[in-house]
Amino acid sequence: MNYRTVYITEDKDLGTAGTDRHELFIEDPISRLHFIANVTTDTGVPTAVAHPVSTIEKIELLDGSDVLMSLTGQQAMAAAFYDRRELPLSYYADGQALQAYFDLTVDFGRLLWDEELAFDPTKFKNPVLNVEYDKLNMDASATAMTYCILADIFDEKTISPQGFILRKEVESWTPTNSAHKYITMPNDYVMRKMFLRGYSTDKMPRDGITNVKLSENQDKKIPLDMDTREYNKIIANLYPKVREQFKFEVASGTEFTAFPAPCYEKTCYMQSELVYAHSMTLESCQNLVIQNEAAGILTGEVQGLLPFMTYCFDFGVQNDIEDWYDVRALGNLKLDVTAGTVGSSPENQLFLEQLRPY
DSSP states (O other), X not given: OOEEEEEEEEEEEEOSEEEEEEEOOOOSOEEEEEEEEEEEEOSSSOOBOSOGGGGEEEEEEEETTEEEEEEOHHHHHHHHHHHHTSOOSEEEEXXXXXXXXXXXXXXXXXXXXXXXXXXXXXXXXXXEEEEEEEGGGTBTTEEEEEEEEEEEEEOSSOOOOSEEEEEEEEEEEOOOTTOEEEEEXXXXXEEEEEEEEEEOSSSOHHHHOOEEEEEETTTTEEEEEEEHHHHHHHHHHHSOOEEEEEEEEEOTXXXXXXXXXXXXXXXXXEXXXXXXXXXXXXXXXXXEEEEESSOEEEEEEEEEESGGGEEEEEOSOTTOGGXXXXXXXXXXXXXXXXXXXXXXXXXXXXXXXXXXXX
């Protein structure tokens, strides 16, 4: 058999919060990791806090002090969408004894079973996978969280990958109105993608990230200088809609606020088990607010753009390794991110996809 899927850890009940640590004893190359989780909410009115995948606070793959991967759950799912052009499995459910579940996937190649790019554990001394979690990040009344980790590995098929795709956060900062944030970009590895997340509780991503500029060697060359108002249209032509199903329990005469993956130009279709009116507000941020005239269960689908308020900038033809952005010979590479009117509780994040060679 050329390929197989193995458990790194089988289903386990997690506490409220903590870190789950696993040494990787696998010797075969890994193409994809799966972090599959179920989160159950309590009886009574749900008190949503954030999207279910926010229960995964950080995924880290380490070899001693060497960081081979480091992302939050939301960053990892946004990156997976832009890599695969569809959202990994994500069923958003919140309410009495309902279960939300997701399969958070991380690829080490351009696609599943990429023979040129894969994670080879034998190239490292002692790779360790750390998962930080907190089930209350989804809902303040969450009662249980179970999860498992699986790996899609090359079995009898022998490959000699040249490296793997490394994903990690570079910087996180609090933007202020109309201010510039200057970041010295890493130039240790070839870059495939750059991600910028512009979060706030009441504004669009472009309000926290209004313009993005990359400058080589003090503006000797400017490979990117883009207003995100225009880039919103460009990215809508490059990528399909982000689509996510949901199931919520709502109380009579109240508002229920959810936090689906799509956050821009959202459209929502929903139906109720009861013949009562429910109205919705598709806010400019990640929030979806539902006003209810009666208690009941709502099911539906929300679709839109910019998963988890995240922009993606592709460098080169994505299937052609030789066409990616080789920054290794540059003396200096600076990123200039300009904010607009940032809104409430703003936070910007920069994370990258790089080619890590063996």
